[in-house]
Amino acid sequence: MSAVELEKIREEINDTDRELIRLLKKRFDLVSKAAVSKKEFGDKVYSREREAYVISSAEKYAVESGLPEGLLSDVMKRLLRESYKICSATDFSYPKTLKESGDIVIVGGNGGMGRVFSRYFEASGYKVFSFGHRGWDKAPEYLKNAKVVIVTVPIDVTVEVIQKLSPLLREDQLLCDFTSVKAPIVDAMMKYHKGPVLGLHPMFGPDVKSLVKQVIVTVPQRDEKASEFLVEQFRIWGAKIVKSEAADHDKAMSIIQALRHFGTYSYGSFLQSLNPDLKRLIELSSPIYRMELMMVGRLFAQDPRLYGDIIMSSDANLELIEKFVRSLSKDLSIVKDKDLDAFTERFLKTREYFGEFADVAFKESGSLLAKLQDERQ
Amino acid sequence: MSAVELEKIREEINDTDRELIRLLKKRFDLVSKAAVSKKEFGDKVYSREREAYVISSAEKYAVESGLPEGLLSDVMKRLLRESYKICSATDFSYPKTLKESGDIVIVGGNGGMGRVFSRYFEASGYKVFSFGHRGWDKAPEYLKNAKVVIVTVPIDVTVEVIQKLSPLLREDQLLCDFTSVKAPIVDAMMKYHKGPVLGLHPMFGPDVKSLVKQVIVTVPQRDEKASEFLVEQFRIWGAKIVKSEAADHDKAMSIIQALRHFGTYSYGSFLQSLNPDLKRLIELSSPIYRMELMMVGRLFAQDPRLYGDIIMSSDANLELIEKFVRSLSKDLSIVKDKDLDAFTERFLKTREYFGEFADVAFKESGSLLAKLQDERQ
The missing domain is CATH 3.40.50.720 (NAD(P)-binding Rossmann-like Domain)
Known part of the structure; x- marks a missing residue:
C-alpha cells in the first residue's frame, strides 16, 4: 500500500465520522421528541427494562455485523446517559404525582x-x-x-x-x-x-x-x-x-461513608506529610493508582466541614474507625514479620467473604480501568 | 402526541441505531486496513498527536452540529480503544526494530x-x-x-x-x-x-x-x-x-504499590472481620463507594503471593507502612476528640499539597463516576 492510499483511507474514516455525527444528531433529536411525549403518558424517565432491551439488541446486532463484543454496549450506554440528561435539562418537565394542591x-x-x-x-x-x-x-x-x-x-x-x-x-x-x-x-x-x-x-x-x-x-x-x-x-x-430501617442504614453508612472518608482523608494527609512530587508519581503510576489518587484528590477538592461532619456524626462511627486502626496495626505486624503465611490466610479468608463479588469486581474494574486508559494521553 | 406516534419514533430510533452499527462496521474495516498499512511504514500503533486530532475534530464538528459537549470525545475514545485492540490481535504484526539477527x-x-x-x-x-x-x-x-x-x-x-x-x-x-x-x-x-x-x-x-x-x-x-x-x-x-533512576523508582513504588496494596488489603480484611451483608452494602452505596469496593474486590480476586511479595519486598516499604499506621493513629485521635479545627487544618494543608490536581481529580473522577453510573442497572 502506498502513502497516498493510506491517506485516502484516512479521508474515508473522516467522512465516516462525519456521517456518524449526523446520525447521532438525528438520534438525539428523535430521543428529545420521545422524551417530551413520555411526559404526556406519565412515563418514568428511566426504565430498566427498556434500557436493557435497547442495549442488548444493539449489542446483538453489532456482534452479528462483525463488530467486536462490548463496543456497542458501551456506546449505547453513553448515548443513553445523554438521553437521561435531556430529561434533566432545565426546560424539561415531568408528570406531577401529587394530585391535590400543595x-x-x-x-x-x-x-x-x-x-x-x-x-x-x-x-x-x-x-x-x-x-x-x-x-x-x-x-x-x-x-x-x-x-x-x-x-x-x-x-x-x-x-x-x-x-x-x-x-x-x-x-x-x-x-x-x-x-x-x-x-x-x-x-x-x-x-x-x-x-x-x-x-x-x-x-x-x-x-x-x-x-x-x-x-x-x-x-x-x-x-x-x-x-x-x-x-x-x-x-x-x-x-x-x-x-x-434507620438503624440498618446508619450501620451501613458508618462503613460506606464514615470509615471510607476517614481512610481517604488519612491517606491524603499522610501523602502530604511525605510530600512526594505528585506529577512524577502520576507519571509513574499504573491506571489503578491513578484512579485511587483521583478519588483521594476528589475529596480534598470539597468542603472539609462536610467530611468532618460525616465522620464525626456518631459515636458508632468513631468506634468503627478505632477498630479499623487497631486492625491495621495487626496487619502491620504481619507484614513486619514478613509472615507470608498469615498474610495469605487473611487474604484467602477475605476472598471467601467477597465470594462471587471478587470476580465480578475484577471484571468490572477491568472495564473501568480500560475507560480510564481511554482518557490517558 | 398519541401512543402510536411514540411507537413510530421508537421505531425510527431503532432504525437509526442499525444505520449507526452499519457505519461503525464500515469505520472498523477502514481502520483495520489502515492499521495493516501502518506496519509497512514502520509507524507506531499509537500516536498521541493523531489521537488528539481525531478526538478534537470529531468533538468540534459534533458540537457545531448541535450535539452535547463531551459526547463525541467519549465515543471516539471508545472507538480508538477498539482500533488499538485490532493492532494487538494475535494475527496482527508489527515492524521489528532489531535490524541484526537475535x-x-x-x-x-x-x-x-x-x-x-x-x-x-x-x-x-x-x-x-x-x-x-x-x-x-x-x-x-x-x-x-x-x-x-x-x-x-x-x-x-x-x-x-x-x-x-x-x-x-x-x-x-x-x-x-x-x-x-x-x-x-x-x-x-x-x-x-x-x-x-x-x-x-x-x-x-x-x-x-x-x-x-x-x-x-x-x-x-x-x-x-x-x-x-x-x-x-x-x-x-x-x-x-x-x-x-532505580532509587527514585523504588521510592515511588513504595507509595504507588506497597502502601496502596497494604491499604486495600487491610481494608478488605477488616471488612471481612465486620462481615456486613455485601449485597446490601452495594445496594445502599454511592457510585464512589461502589468503585472503591470494586477496587478492593479486584485485589482479592488475584494471587495473594503476588501482593504479599510486593508489600514485603523491601525494608523501605515496611518503614513507610509503619509510618502510615502511626499517622492514622494521629488522625484517629483528632476525630475521637471531635476536633473539627485540627481536622480542617490537616484537610486544607493536604488540599494545598494536591494543588491544581484536586480540582482536576474532581472533574475527571466525576466523568469516571458518570461512566460507572452508565453501567448501573
Whole structure:
C-alpha cells in the first residue's frame, strides 16, 4: 500500500465520522421528541427494562455485523446517559404525582442538594419555597400551602432546626430530611412532628448531571401512605429507591461513608506529610493508582466541614474507625514479620467473604480501568 | 402526541441505531486496513498527536452540529480503544526494530506478563524462547542466538535466578528484568553480567487488552545504546516509556504499590472481620463507594503471593507502612476528640499539597463516576 492510499483511507474514516455525527444528531433529536411525549403518558424517565432491551439488541446486532463484543454496549450506554440528561435539562418537565394542591418547602434549600431537588420539583409543576438560616421570618407564609417540608441543613444543627420548625407545621404535612445519619434525626422528627414522617438519604452529591439510576434511601416512619406520591415522584425522575430501617442504614453508612472518608482523608494527609512530587508519581503510576489518587484528590477538592461532619456524626462511627486502626496495626505486624503465611490466610479468608463479588469486581474494574486508559494521553 | 406516534419514533430510533452499527462496521474495516498499512511504514500503533486530532475534530464538528459537549470525545475514545485492540490481535504484526539477527529469551515466560510480551515479540518477527524453573537444561540452547534476556520471576528468587543465569550469558547480550523493585535487582544484574543491562517495570497486569498508553518504566544501567532498539520496539507497540533512576523508582513504588496494596488489603480484611451483608452494602452505596469496593474486590480476586511479595519486598516499604499506621493513629485521635479545627487544618494543608490536581481529580473522577453510573442497572 502506498502513502497516498493510506491517506485516502484516512479521508474515508473522516467522512465516516462525519456521517456518524449526523446520525447521532438525528438520534438525539428523535430521543428529545420521545422524551417530551413520555411526559404526556406519565412515563418514568428511566426504565430498566427498556434500557436493557435497547442495549442488548444493539449489542446483538453489532456482534452479528462483525463488530467486536462490548463496543456497542458501551456506546449505547453513553448515548443513553445523554438521553437521561435531556430529561434533566432545565426546560424539561415531568408528570406531577401529587394530585391535590400543595407546595414544597426546603429548609436549607440554598445548599447544593436543596438546589438540585428544587429544580426537579419545579420541573414537575410544584411551587417550591426555600430558605436558609436567614429566611425564618418568611417561614409561616411559605408553609401555609406546603404539603412537603424537607430539612437539608448541616448534621449538627438538624435536630435544632426540626425543633424550631415543629410549631409551624400542621398534621397533614409530610416532614422529611436529607441527613446522612438517620436514627437520631427520624427520632427527632417523630418527637417534634405529629404528621407523616419520611427520612431520606440521597446517595449522591450536588454535581450529578441527572437523577437517573441515582440511589435515594427511604426510611418511612409514620403514615407511609402519605409519602407514596413523593417516592413515586423520585421514581419518575429516574432515581432508584432503596427502603431501609434507620438503624440498618446508619450501620451501613458508618462503613460506606464514615470509615471510607476517614481512610481517604488519612491517606491524603499522610501523602502530604511525605510530600512526594505528585506529577512524577502520576507519571509513574499504573491506571489503578491513578484512579485511587483521583478519588483521594476528589475529596480534598470539597468542603472539609462536610467530611468532618460525616465522620464525626456518631459515636458508632468513631468506634468503627478505632477498630479499623487497631486492625491495621495487626496487619502491620504481619507484614513486619514478613509472615507470608498469615498474610495469605487473611487474604484467602477475605476472598471467601467477597465470594462471587471478587470476580465480578475484577471484571468490572477491568472495564473501568480500560475507560480510564481511554482518557490517558 | 398519541401512543402510536411514540411507537413510530421508537421505531425510527431503532432504525437509526442499525444505520449507526452499519457505519461503525464500515469505520472498523477502514481502520483495520489502515492499521495493516501502518506496519509497512514502520509507524507506531499509537500516536498521541493523531489521537488528539481525531478526538478534537470529531468533538468540534459534533458540537457545531448541535450535539452535547463531551459526547463525541467519549465515543471516539471508545472507538480508538477498539482500533488499538485490532493492532494487538494475535494475527496482527508489527515492524521489528532489531535490524541484526537475535532471539528473545524470557526466563519465567510462562507467567502472565511473560506471555503478554512473548505474544508481542512474536508478532514483531522475533523468535522467542521461554522457560520456567523446569526448563533450565534447555537454557544454553535457547541462549545461543539470544540478543535479549528478560527475567520475570517472583521477586524473592530474582537475584538467585540472575546469578544462576550469568555464566550462560555473553557480553553482547542485553539483560533485563520485570521486577517491581529495581535497586537490588539492577545491582545484581550489574554484578553478575558484564554486558548491557536495562531494568524494566511494566506498570500493568497481564489482563490488559493492548499495550497502547500502558506505562513501562525503564532503568538504564550499562550501555544504554545497546537497548535503544528494545525501547523503540515498546514504543511501536504503543507503550509509554518513563525513564527513571532505580532509587527514585523504588521510592515511588513504595507509595504507588506497597502502601496502596497494604491499604486495600487491610481494608478488605477488616471488612471481612465486620462481615456486613455485601449485597446490601452495594445496594445502599454511592457510585464512589461502589468503585472503591470494586477496587478492593479486584485485589482479592488475584494471587495473594503476588501482593504479599510486593508489600514485603523491601525494608523501605515496611518503614513507610509503619509510618502510615502511626499517622492514622494521629488522625484517629483528632476525630475521637471531635476536633473539627485540627481536622480542617490537616484537610486544607493536604488540599494545598494536591494543588491544581484536586480540582482536576474532581472533574475527571466525576466523568469516571458518570461512566460507572452508565453501567448501573
